[in-house]
Amino acid sequence: xxxxxxxxxxxxxFTIGASGVLLRRNAIVVFMSVELMLNAANLALVxxxxxxxxxxxxxxxxxxxxxxxxxVVVGLAIIVTIFRSRHSASVDDAxxxxx
Amino acid sequence: METLIGLLVAAPLLGAAxxxxxxxxxxxxxxxxxxxxxxxSFVLGAVLFxxxxxxxxxxRTLSQHVxxxxxxxxxxxxxxxxxxxxxxxxVLLITGVGTLIHxxxxxxxxxxxxxxxxFGYLNLFLAAMxxxxxxxxxxxxxxxxxxxxxxxxxxIGFWQHKPSAATAAKKAFIVNRVGDIGxxxxxxxxxxxxxxxxxxxVLESVGETSEGTATAIGLMLLLAACGKSAQVxxxxxxxxxxxxxxxxxxxxxxxxxxxAGVYLIVRSGAIFDAAPAAQxxxxxxxxxxxxxxxxxxCAKDDIKKALAGSTMSxxxxxxxxxxxxxxxxxxxxxxxxxxxxFKAGLFLGAGSVMHGMNDEVDMRRYGGLRKYMPITFATFxxxxxxxxxxxxxxxxxxxxxxxxxxxxxxxTEGWILGGAALLGAAITAFYMTRVMLMTFFGEERWxxxxxxxxxxxxxxxxxxxxxxxxxxxxxxxxxSMTIPMIVLAFGxxxxxxxxxxxxxxxxxxxxxxxxxHGHPPVSALTVTSAxxxxxxxxxxxxxxxxxxxPVPAVAPxxxxxxRAARRDLLQDDFNHVVLVKPGEYLTRGLVYLDHKVVDxxxxxxxxxxxxxxxxxxxxxxxxxxxxxxxxFGGAAILVAATLLMRAV
Numbered sequence: 001x002x003x004x005x006x007x008x009x010x011x012x013x014f015t016i017g018a019s020g021v022l023l024r025r026n027a028i029v030v031f032m033s034v035e036l037m038l039n040a041a042n043l044a045l046v047x048x049x050x051x052x053x054x055x056x057x058x059x060x061x062x063x064x065x066x067x068x069x070x071x072v073v074v075g076l077a078i079i080v081t082i083f084r085s086r087h088s089a090s091v092d093d094a095x096x097x098x099x
Numbered sequence: 100m101e102t103l104i105g106l107l108v109a110a111p112l113l114g115a116a117x118x119x120x121x122x123x124x125x126x127x128x129x130x131x132x133x134x135x136x137x138x139x140s141f142v143l144g145a146v147l148f149x150x151x152x153x154x155x156x157x158x159r160t161l162s163q164h165v166x167x168x169x170x171x172x173x174x175x176x177x178x179x180x181x182x183x184x185x186x187x188x189x190v191l192l193i194t195g196v197g198t199l200i201h202x203x204x205x206x207x208x209x210x211x212x213x214x215x216x217x218f219g220y221l222n223l224f225l226a227a228m229x230x231x232x233x234x235x236x237x238x239x240x241x242x243x244x245x246x247x248x249x250x251x252x253x254x255i256g257f258w259q260h261k262p263s264a265a266t267a268a269k270k271a272f273i274v275n276r277v278g279d280i281g282x283x284x285x286x287x288x289x290x291x292x293x294x295x296x297x298x299x300x301v302l303e304s305v306g307e308t309s310e311g312t313a314t315a316i317g318l319m320l321l322l323a324a325c326g327k328s329a330q331v332x333x334x335x336x337x338x339x340x341x342x343x344x345x346x347x348x349x350x351x352x353x354x355x356x357x358x359a360g361v362y363l364i365v366r367s368g369a370i371f372d373a374a375p376a377a378q379x380x381x382x383x384x385x386x387x388x389x390x391x392x393x394x395x396x397c398a399k400d401d402i403k404k405a406l407a408g409s410t411m412s413x414x415x416x417x418x419x420x421x422x423x424x425x426x427x428x429x430x431x432x433x434x435x436x437x438x439x440x441f442k443a444g445l446f447l448g449a450g451s452v453m454h455g456m457n458d459e460v461d462m463r464r465y466g467g468l469r470k471y472m473p474i475t476f477a478t479f480x481x482x483x484x485x486x487x488x489x490x491x492x493x494x495x496x497x498x499x500x501x502x503x504x505x506x507x508x509x510x511t512e513g514w515i516l517g518g519a520a521l522l523g524a525a526i527t528a529f530y531m532t533r534v535m536l537m538t539f540f541g542e543e544r545w546x547x548x549x550x551x552x553x554x555x556x557x558x559x560x561x562x563x564x565x566x567x568x569x570x571x572x573x574x575x576x577x578x579s580m581t582i583p584m585i586v587l588a589f590g591x592x593x594x595x596x597x598x599x600x601x602x603x604x605x606x607x608x609x610x611x612x613x614x615x616h617g618h619p620p621v622s623a624l625t626v627t628s629a630x631x632x633x634x635x636x637x638x639x640x641x642x643x644x645x646x647x648x649p650v651p652a653v654a655p656x657x658x659x660x661x662r663a664a665r666r667d668l669l670q671d672d673f674n675h676v677v678l679v680k681p682g683e684y685l686t687r688g689l690v691y692l693d694h695k696v697v698d699x700x701x702x703x704x705x706x707x708x709x710x711x712x713x714x715x716x717x718x719x720x721x722x723x724x725x726x727x728x729x730x731f732g733g734a735a736i737l738v739a740a741t742l743l744m745r746a747v
Binding site: 018021022025030091092094095096097 | 720721724727728731
């Protein structure tokens with residue numbers, strides 16, 4: 001199978017993820033969309049690695065996974081805290097950081 | 100002996116420091132400390148004088164190098180003193196008359212609760228003036244010069260609770276500043292031309308420089324002298340300076356301050372000899388001032404202001420003489436010394452009259468006082484005879500010599516200067532006789548309450564408005580006040596004769612102050628007779644107007660000239676129109692410029708930044724998703740740009 005198709009898939013996934021981040025209000029869904037974007041990027045990296053015949057892309061994909069795991073820990077903690085204090089998981093409700 | 104010179108200055112300076120820092124615990128003894136240190140300075144001066152007389156005329160100059168003040172490369176400023184015959188004369192005058200005025204002030208200021216401070220300032224005044232005349236270089240002289248300015252400011256404004264006194268002090272200080280600029284510029288020119296400002300090298304090498312440089316220095320020194328000696332055009336402070344206590348007026352007018360300008364010109368004689376244009380300026384200033392002061396003196400009803408006009412006029416004589424070159428220097432100093440005696444005597448007499456008259460200064464409120472204050476009358480009368488130049492008294496000898504020297508200047512100039520000096524002598528006789536007649540003779544006008552003057556109350560704000568008129572009880576002043584007056588009266592009578600005896604004074608000064616005999620176009624006897632005739636005309640005119648007829652207790656309207664002279668010949672109006680108004684417009688223009696342009700630029704920038712940030716802060720709305728949009732948008736633009744670059 002042509003590895004370029006994986007790139008199309010990655011672009012599609014990334015777009016879905018980006019739309020989710022921009023359009024959804026629920027923090028959990030936004031968070032999941034971010035994960036989707038990260039994984040789209042991973043998929044692209046692995047596909048490029050295959051296309052070019054070296055392992056750099058795959059190594060970076062591992063790094064991304066580690067970072068994503070860390071991000072999940074911190075991000076979920078924040079979301080849970082916000083939910084506890086505000087009784088809502090909407091990202092638009094937490095709009096206090098403005099002038 | 101040399102070390103004593105520094106002590107001359109140090110004694111009154113110590114007095115000033117002790118009295119001004121000592122606080123209230125010295126209130127009871129302060130005046131004695133001040134007087135004792137002034138007297139100590141006089142005794143030191145007398146010791147040095149005796150020592151100086153014991154040596155040959157040629158090596159009478161003593162110098163003392165105390166320390167290097169500012170040694171910076173080629174710039175060498177020393178604190179060094181030089182005591183020669185000229186400074187000796189001044190030292191004796193300053194400390195002698197100064198001590199007498201200290202003694203007088205003990206009585207005069209008895210009821211003033213700030214008497215200790217007053218004596219501190221008096222001592223400071225003496226110290227500054229001694230520093231001025233003893234300095235060995237122009238920079239140290241400048242230090243003394245400024246010290247005199249400071250002390251005069253403090254003393255003129257001593258009764259600072261009166262707004263008029265505070266204003267007068269400020270006026271004196273500011274007008275003096277104008278003159279001081281002249282002195283500082285002169286010193287700068289000296290330094291760039293000669294590389295030094297010590298007296299001897301400058302005065303010895305001034306002949307080698309161009310006449311232009313000498314003229315520049317001379318004119319700047321003249322400006323300085325005009326400021327300190329109250330000469331036209333910087334004369335306006337002197338009349339207002341009468342706001343100070345009367346002993347201060349005596350000190351300023353007789354022993355210190357106004358004599359400084361004459362000292363400066365005579366000391367820098369070599370510079371003026373090398374610059375005929377500057378000399379002409381000096382004699383012109385002198386001649387104009389002597390008439391100016393005399394005319395002002397004729398119209399004033401305030402006894403102290405009349406005397407102030409007379410001081411201006413007499414200093415004009417000295418400046419005139421000093422501008423005549425070697426034929427006049429010695430006589431300028433001689434007149435300065437005799438004037439020191441009789442003017443101090445006159446002012447102390449005026450103070451004594453005021454003391455007995457509830458501090459009234461308007462002579463129209465005096466009259467017939469000779470019965471009540473015989474000693475004041477006698478001493479004032481002797482001072483009066485001396486100042487008008489009555490034959491045989493001090494003023495006669497010195498003033499007559501100046502008039503002769505003025506004629507001896509030669510040519511038309513000589514006739515003009517001589518004529519001005521003669522006219523001045525006649526006017527002097529007139530206004531001094533007027534003062535004398537209005538104060539001590541005639542009806543006792545003080546017995547009736549003053550009638551409010553119908554016209555121009557702003558012209559002579561002499562009598563303060565009181566609720567109830569209190570008839571004064573004229574009485575003789577205490578002995579601490581009369582004794583100095585008696586001593587000064589002796590000086591007024593005998594000093595001139597003593598100095599002229601075999602030209603003693605001229606020969607005494609000759610090693611430092613060059614002298615040559617002037618040759619008037621007419622014989623000396625003719626000049627003397629003309630002087631006496633002028634004197635008699637003046638006295639006669641005054642008697643006709645103020646002796647024969649009763650003096651009105653309220654000033655009549657007077658002629659145009661009288662009214663102008665009452666306003667000091669419009670000096671303040673002139674300054675107001677020519678200097679103050681344009682200055683005000685200039686400052687207003689600058690303020691406008693500052694507000695509109697400078698502040699405008701700064702405020703405009705601030706407003707622009709503020710407006711911009713006010714608009715841009717709306718971008719930050721707190722919605723995480725809108726931030727994400729901008730991030731995606733930015734990333735998209737970057738990718739697009741990269742692709743575009745690659746395609747190109």
